[in-house]
Structures are given as structure tokens and as C-alpha cells.
Amino acid sequence: MTGFQGQITLDGPSGTGKSSVARAVAARLGAAYLDTGAMYRAATVAVLDAGVDLDDAEGIARAVTAATIEVGTTAGAELVQVDGVDVAERIRGVEVTRSVSPVSAVPAVRRRLVDQQRALVAAADAVVVEGRDIGTVVLPDATVKIYLTAAPEVRAQRRAGQLGLSRPEKIAALAADLRRRDEYDSNRADSPLRPAADAVVVDSTDLDRDQVVDRVVEIALSAVGAGERS
Numbered sequence: 001m002t003g004f005q006g007q008i009t010l011d012g013p014s015g016t017g018k019s020s021v022a023r024a025v026a027a028r029l030g031a032a033y034l035d036t037g038a039m040y041r042a043a044t045v046a047v048l049d050a051g052v053d054l055d056d057a058e059g060i061a062r063a064v065t066a067a068t069i070e071v072g073t074t075a076g077a078e079l080v081q082v083d084g085v086d087v088a089e090r091i092r093g094v095e096v097t098r099s100v101s102p103v104s105a106v107p108a109v110r111r112r113l114v115d116q117q118r119a120l121v122a123a124a125d126a127v128v129v130e131g132r133d134i135g136t137v138v139l140p141d142a143t144v145k146i147y148l149t150a151a152p153e154v155r156a157q158r159r160a161g162q163l164g165l166s167r168p169e170k171i172a173a174l175a176a177d178l179r180r181r182d183e184y185d186s187n188r189a190d191s192p193l194r195p196a197a198d199a200v201v202v203d204s205t206d207l208d209r210d211q212v213v214d215r216v217v218e219i220a221l222s223a224v225g226a227g228e229r230s
Helices: 018-029 036-049 057-066 094-104 107-122 134-138 152-163 168-187 209-229
Strands: 006-011 032-035 069-071 080-082 126-131 144-149 200-203
Touching (some): 006 018, 018 032, 032 107, 036 069, 036 080, 057 107, 069 107, 094 107, 107 126, 107 134, 126 134, 134 144, 200 209
Parallel strands (some): 006 144, 032 126, 144 200
């Protein structure tokens, strides 16, 4: 145990390794872990299962409101359920990945899930929260804010490895999808993807996961130490 108490936000685009880094940081610090992206992906499952058109913002909001979405906060045990059904594997599939941006852009969906995220964070003395607008919107007063980024080509290679893809055309398509989602999420009106003004930007293009974890833990413990000395 490190004695760390507080909130670490880990924001950034898809494919930067946020989930694996956040889980490892939480385990190292003895903290809870919350993957807010999994919540939006679970909401997308609810929308897809309801047969709602992705251009129908009101229909999307109704489908998400009607669903019971549960995401766990234990770093070593993934829990993602929609109406009691385990969707942890399904949310990482192509269909959900291609549909999550328009679902997560609906203000009513964001309000509902942000309230749920804040309630989960409030229940933990120490927590690592990863997503896209955590430091800017969900937890603007967090103890430590990290913005994790990497070159699109590197992110595509990493995501391809996770999905077991090796064909160059598949990886190129994945890179195009990542760029498309970055553009969509960076320009949406509600909670756009961007670093918080006081976030530390960590570029993982030339770093492996352990090096990124070491860097984030170092930043977190330095921030707590500085707070204790002030």
C-alpha cells in the first residue's frame, strides 16, 4: 500500500492503453478503478438492442434511461452488465466501437452516466478513473489529471494486437476508425475530448505499458507529497 488517497483521472483517445494502464496504476496504489468508457459502450449495447437509429437522440436517451447499467470498480475483476447480462466482451466488438460516439454525444446520456460515475467515485477513498472527459467535466477538482496520447498508427497497432488482427488492410482500417472517432469526439458540443488545462500530458508512442504506469504513479505520488508539504 502506498497511502495514496484521492482521484486520478486518465483521459485520452482510443487505443492509447488507458484501460490497461489505469488498471495497473490502481493495483499499484491500492485504489479502486472505474472505466467510464465501458459505461458508454454498455449504453451503446442498450441502444443497439433497442433497435434505435443512431441519429435519433431522443430514442437513444430513452433506451439508455430504460436500461440498468452496472460497471464494477475492482481493478482485477471486470464487471460490465446491461440489465443483468454480462456484456464485458461484447462492448469491445466492432459494432459497439463504431456506434459508441453518437451514443455518447447525446447530452442526456452523458448527464445520466456522469451522475452514476460521480456516485461511484464518491464511495472510494482512492480511485483511478479513465475516460475522455473525466478531468474536464466529471471530476474537475481531481487530485491528479493525466492525458494519455500516442500516434494514431501506434494506437492502431496496439488495438489490432488486442483484437488479434494482423492483416495490413485491417490495421489501416482500424487507424482510420480511430482518427474518425478522435475527430468526432474532439468536435462534439457536449464534453469534447481535450486535455484539462492542468493535466499532465503523457505521450506513450515510444513507451511500453510498464513505463507509462511508472510515470503515472510517479506523478500521483509526487502530487500527494507536494500537497502534504504545502
